[in-house]
Amino acid sequence: HGFRDDCPFYPAGQHVELLPGTPQMRCLTGRHPVLEPELASAAGWIAQDPERSRRLLDQGVHSLIVVPLLARGVLLGIASFYRSQDPAPFGDDDTRLAQELAARAALCIDNARRYTREHNLALALQRSLLPRGLPEQGAVEVAHRYLPAESGVGGDWFDVIPLSGTRVALLVGDVVGHGLHAAATMGRLRTAARTFAELELAPDELLTHLDNLLVRLDREEGGDEAPGSTGVVGATCLYVVYDPTTRQCTMARAGHLPPALVHPDGRVTFPDVPAGPPLGLGGLPFETAGIELPEDSTLVLYTDGLVEDRHGDIDVALDRLRAVLAHPDRAPEETCRAVMDAMAPEHPGDDIALLVARAHTLPAGRIAAWDLPADPAKVCDIRAAATRRLAEWGLEELAFAAELLLSELVTNAIRYGGEPIQVRLIHDRTLICEVSDGGSSAPHLRRAASTDEGGRGLFLVAQLAQSWGTRYTPRGKVIWAECALDAA
Template sequence: MGATGEQIGPARSRERFLGGEPLTGGVRSPIMNSWLRCQSLGLSPDQTELPYRDDFDPDSRLVRAAAPVLDQLASRFSGSPMNVALADAGGTVLERRFGEPDLARTLPPIQSVPGFVFAERVAGTNGIGLALAERRLVQVYGAEHFAQRSQSSACSATPIRDQLSGDIVGVLCFGYPHSYQDPALAALVRRAAETVERRLMEQRSARERALLRTYLDAGHLAHGGADTGNGHLIALAELGDSGLGRGDQLILKEKATELICSTQRAAVEVALPHGRGVTLMSRPVTSRSGVEGVVVEAVLTGEASEAPRAGPANHTAGPAPADHVTGPTRGLVLVGEPEVGKYAVAARRRLELLAEASARIGTTLDVTRTARELAEMAVPRLADYVTIDVPEAVLRGEESAHPATELHRAVVHGVRDDCPFYPAGRRVELRAGTPHMRCLDSGQEVLEPDLSTAVGWIDQEPEHARRILDRGVHSLVCVPLLARGVLLGIASFYRSRDPAPFGDDDSRLARELAARAALCIDNARRYTREHTLALALQRSLLPHGMPEQGAVEVAHRYLPSESGVGGDWFDVIPLSGARVALLVGDVVGHGLHAAATMGRLRTAARNFAELELAPDELLTHLDNLLVRLDREEGGENDAGSTGIVGATCLYAVYDPTSRLCTMARAGHPPPALVHPDGGVVFPELPAGPPLGLGGLPFETAEIRLTEGSTLVLYTDGLIEGRHRDLDVTLDRLSRALAHRGRSPEDTCRAVIDAVAPDHPEDDIALLVARTRTLPADRVASWDVPADPAEVSGVRAAATRRLTDWGLEEQAFAAELMLSELVTNAVRYGTEPIQVRLILDRTLICEVSDGSSTAPHLRRAASTEEGGRGLFLVAQLAHAWGTRYTPHGKVIWAECALDAA
């Protein structure tokens, strides 16, 4: 097979790279990172010599475990140009096998003789060195090698790990000509490495069996039990016959594992759940082959007359000194090597950390808080310092299109407050080649056991790197925060106090912690997005400003809850006759559905208010509307719709000419009324059922207010809560309101500061209105007999009053409107008939009569003599309409004061 396009592409890229040209693609990420490291180390691609070591152990545990596997591979590749190399964790080749035996004689020593070092730091990019650097299966083809001598070869290599510790103990590498490629080689080298790993574990088992045989031969345990003067000895399987259940045995084994970690003698009291105490005693033992281990026995009954003292390990074969025990039953619990015990304890602690992380990470739906919980879990049990960087878009609940360029430091947490890292809240800029950027680019964790050799990081950020290294930080694991295919940021774990560098087990633990946290962060991000959308929707549906009106001076507040946007709303609606409507309401539930329902109710309430409905009638119409909406959406519940649960509402209408306030409520808290002297009362209003239940009719209450009174309307989020007493909260509200002469804005501020909870569980809507009174000299009224001849007198009286008010320019339009309205009342209405002029922000003309017949605007034909009166009023008036009273109706028209 000749040269392919795959060869030509990397070859050209390598030439350009060595020539100093920037590369934006065409090279696999692991290869590019390796080239960058080689360049930073000052390696020459023309280098032909490699370090050689003659002090390696040709009969090491790794060589003994791998020898049969290497022989099988040599047989499998017999007659092919394949060569198989076994290297140790430092990159030194320990063994070689060839498919063609003559190949070893034709190759140069560097490719055929064991002892040469192929670590990346001395040999450049190659299979063995890259497998150690990437810590995973790698493949290197032709020009992807850094050294010129390897351009015609290819290789597949994978690390060999100790299954107990997780540490890399060697590398298995297949080498072959570049033209000899087989996709199955990667899987084959992986299976072969796994076989070597299993054989290493079998060696461990053989060592433990040798320790057990030494223990048995020394007379510590008699077959079936025997009395040797030190108590009755039983086997591990017989512990259950002595009253120890399976759970008790697991507890003893766990504690025994910790004792095995030390080679010294020790005795530990273990309290079992049922109250029985057991003493565990550890004894050092050495097998005939020189393997040192520990035996742990359990003293099940009896009292020790002399507690065993901790002392130096006994490294000689044979029985350990007997303890003076009075008739105990003793059982063998565990036999093992101290290092194995350390690995077992570390593995258990990692499982405990993961189990605890499941409960402690993600307690809130807040991105930053969830990231902090991840950091708090990892320090100090995994790392000494943790930094977490997320794109600013994620903090807003969005996905980031360019996470590497939008990173924001969310968390810095460590064993010391003066962390040597960029502080939280700062924008983080990562540079190419650093471990953090490699982690983001690859989407995989990056392990740097020795930060002082992380050349890409040190070269790119020398001052920052030096500051971190000076604090003793020596090891790093970078882990991407990935959830549902979305990159949410990066978590970096650092070690300083613990002298042991991070290993693969630590890297995997960090990855597991980050994966769990990433899922919680993504949930928080999605919640933040929905919360933001719901809040934006609700704010768009709430009033953006207060309308112009002269009846009340108003101020308002709206506070969304922390648990989710609700359906609270408020409104101020100018009505005819200089009146104003005040409205607060609360839709049950939270989220987009509640906000959308609130918008529909607020729109409906404004429309009903425009119809001049009385408060009880308006609530009845809202109730009917909500029942109808609930019925319509209830049919969709089977498809997953939530339906509408209900709402509460308080509606008040204030008339500044009579100072009369008419109110009705539907399951809503009553308002607070602050008198001008500072006294506070809560008027008793008929409660009425909540909206949407189709319950009892609503009732109104009328209160005549003193000028300067303050009406305070609010939703239940202000005064209610799971951990709040309603009476205490109302008393606090009363004290906050009990001030005279305070503006509505100051009242709002005082109420929120004194009454609103620090972390609202429900939305809070607050509306404060201080009443005004229209002076009597700005209102004029006349009673009109039902006689068409009286119309002219009304016009004349109105003209005189307008002249007194300085509105001569409006007199002509007012005369025409009054003439038409009074004529209609005399002709079609019933007595009593009354005319009223009100000077407010506009000139208001009102004609009332005792009839409930509604006038209708129509377009009169050219041949008709009548039907043009209301059309003429509509043309002259700024606005006009009809409202009904208990005694008839009022037809009104407004004329702008600046309109002639």
């Protein structure tokens, strides 16, 4: 491929079968430079394509150097240097110069190949660790986008985690750095965050556990002093829990940007959530903030790649985001599309993760709650009230299972928990039975011996319920059990 368009070299991309005696094939097989000072007498070169060779000679091309492209002991190809304007043929000095040029070019090519391979591996790893689909839940309507950086895959991630009591957790995070290390760290954090969320930890407690995890990872990997280390492990994170029965939203952030809240009237605000330190510093506290979401409002979580630009002002970018979001009638999917079209750069220098969630409210008619004293005689009253409510909901088939569940849970609350005691039924995708009390001790499922008089109640709960568990509140704990609506 020549620098002159009128020279009849082979066009770029054309497949060429080289004959054994050509200078190019001798260079490939011998891995050493080949000098042909006079092409007019180079029989092997002429034999490759006599017609093309004659046309090149007619254009004044008269001398050739072929050098191998060697990098780290691997032959990547060859480079051919022709001379036409200078009448002097190539010499040994020209060969050494061409060899040096080829060695530098080969190293650059090999570095690019290695970088591309690592980039593709990191991208494949990151995509395999991100959610493949969204879980079924009715608390929010969700849409999401993920756009990897053009120059190197980072550690951005997002997640949607259903919780007990119809609640849902939303999470976005960003691991420091790029490449395989960042993608692997992101996978560890996402797995840990899901585990901590299922333990029903409060947002600030969950971030504390993630912070401790990163400190341990950094210590185990040796920090900056370890061979091949990419530096201190760190990340930012925003964790949000939304309860559609009360419209309460609790959130905490670790060095992450605050979410955007789109109100039903089109106003866009950024809730005042204490920033907190980034994850990985260790020993610093996080704070939880709580707000009540208006019905049909939209919460937008994102990573810094969407709004941060080394050449721009982040406040200007946030104002642009506010203007794009000021359309409350858009569905989450449409909002995602509009935000990415308006905000995402053509060549992103950092990963972008975007999570848009429209909040729903569970109708009050689908929730029933009763307060009761710590009196065992009231258990039958609760069973009767629950049966009547299930009949109103058209769930008479679940009455028997619900009575057994409530009998066991309420009895345990009276015996081991103490006041205040409350029973709550929620008719959602499943029937949820909740019993809260003032105790802090969690029940444990155990194997009762044949001679034991008790200890079988939770086993019965586990058999009747689709799932069950415990979560803690500022006033005590909640034992919950879910029954599938088609269980009967």
